[in-house]
Amino acid sequence: MQKKKLLILVTAVGLLGTSAAVGASGLVSKVTGVLHKEIAVSVDGTDTNLHPVYIDGKAYLPAREVAGAMGFNLNWNSKGKEIEIISKEEQAVEYARMLGVVVSVTPKDKEGEYRLELLGYGDQRWMILNVDKETELTDGDGKIFAAKDLKAGTRLMAEFGPVMAMSFPGQSQAHKIIVNGESLVKEDVVQSIENTADGWQVTFGEKKDGKIVPTLVLNAGKETSVMTGQGESVAFASLKAGDKVRAYYGPIMTKSIPPQSPLHMLVVLSETEQLAPAEIQEYRELAWKNVPESQVSHLTTKKDDASVSIIDSANAAIMTGTDAQKKRLEEIKAVNGKLIEVKYSTDQDALLGPLILAFDPETKQLMGFFIRK
DSSP, X not given: OOOOOBOOOHHHHHTTXXXXXXXXXXXXXXXXXXXXXXXXXXXXXXEOSOOOEXXXXXXXXXXXXXXXXXXXXXXXXXXXXXXXXXXXXXSOOOOEEEEEEEEEEEEOSSTTOEEEEEEEEESOSEEEEEEOTTSEEEETTSOBOOGGGOOTTEEEEEEEEEEEEOSSSEEEEEEEEEEEEEOEEEEEEOOEEEEETTEEEEEXXXXXXXXXXXXXXXXXXXXXXXXXXXXXXXXXXXXXXXXEEEEEEOSOOOSSSSOEEEEEEEEEOXXXXXXXXXXXXHHHHHHHHHSOHHHHTTBOSOGGGOEEEEEESTTOOEEOSSHHHHHHHHHHHHTXXXXXXXXXXXXXXXXXXXXXXXXXXXXXXXXXXXXXX
């Protein structure tokens, strides 16, 4: 970026006041001026608080204040005796970039605001981005794209920052998003994987009459990314039949049997990876809203640090607050269903134990609180 610079002699800097000391070099000389408060200064029709100092019939204004009023920033280089005036429009903001796919979209409290979980590559491989009315959101042709139409599988390029939370994954404000297309999403177990002359082929299937019948073949090329749910790279050669994966592919499909489609990204899911980070954060938000007011001052766990996990409902000792909660909890237990547990440590743990909330994973409604000691 080329900066506009204005070099001003020390004598000129001295004119910003009414007097200055005489320098031995002759570059600095004493001057006398008159401040005219009755003369107003405006910029593009907008009044300012500036008033000129007249010296030898010429009007002088303080450089820093003038620069600010005209949309510039001023820097003083004492070593080089140089004033640098930089156009604010020319001060480039260093945004990070990422090319990837949307894993999940979670609406936030304010209308039009969303929380995106992304996987991909670039300056980051796994990110949480906040999208709001300040985010420039378009499609590949430059047409405005509605934030509400973002969904899991949306392929995009994102600019974000310059501030980024040092969390895992990182979190930042989305400055600009360009939507490149939509992918189909399939979460399943790999039936077979083969390295062909054109790249890798990943096959999914289902059991019919005791035999595995291929139902979908995904073709991976050099542009296909393979990674874990945390953005860590995975080698195709390490994949094997039986691995659980989430595939982002298509939407173009052949009419062959089984159909074939290009594979954009393959996410390898571990056995313990049960909740996506965006889902974990969503339950943290829900739990925080349901913490009893009497307990808020006792919490020692921060809002975004609460432990979130999937548990069996069978032996969960939960105290419900309404008949509807009690009925729904009995329904979940009757089918050996799961619950979402959100746990906070408190300064009362030694006497009562932690504060634990339980949620229905289907409706995301609060089921109640675990009985404390």
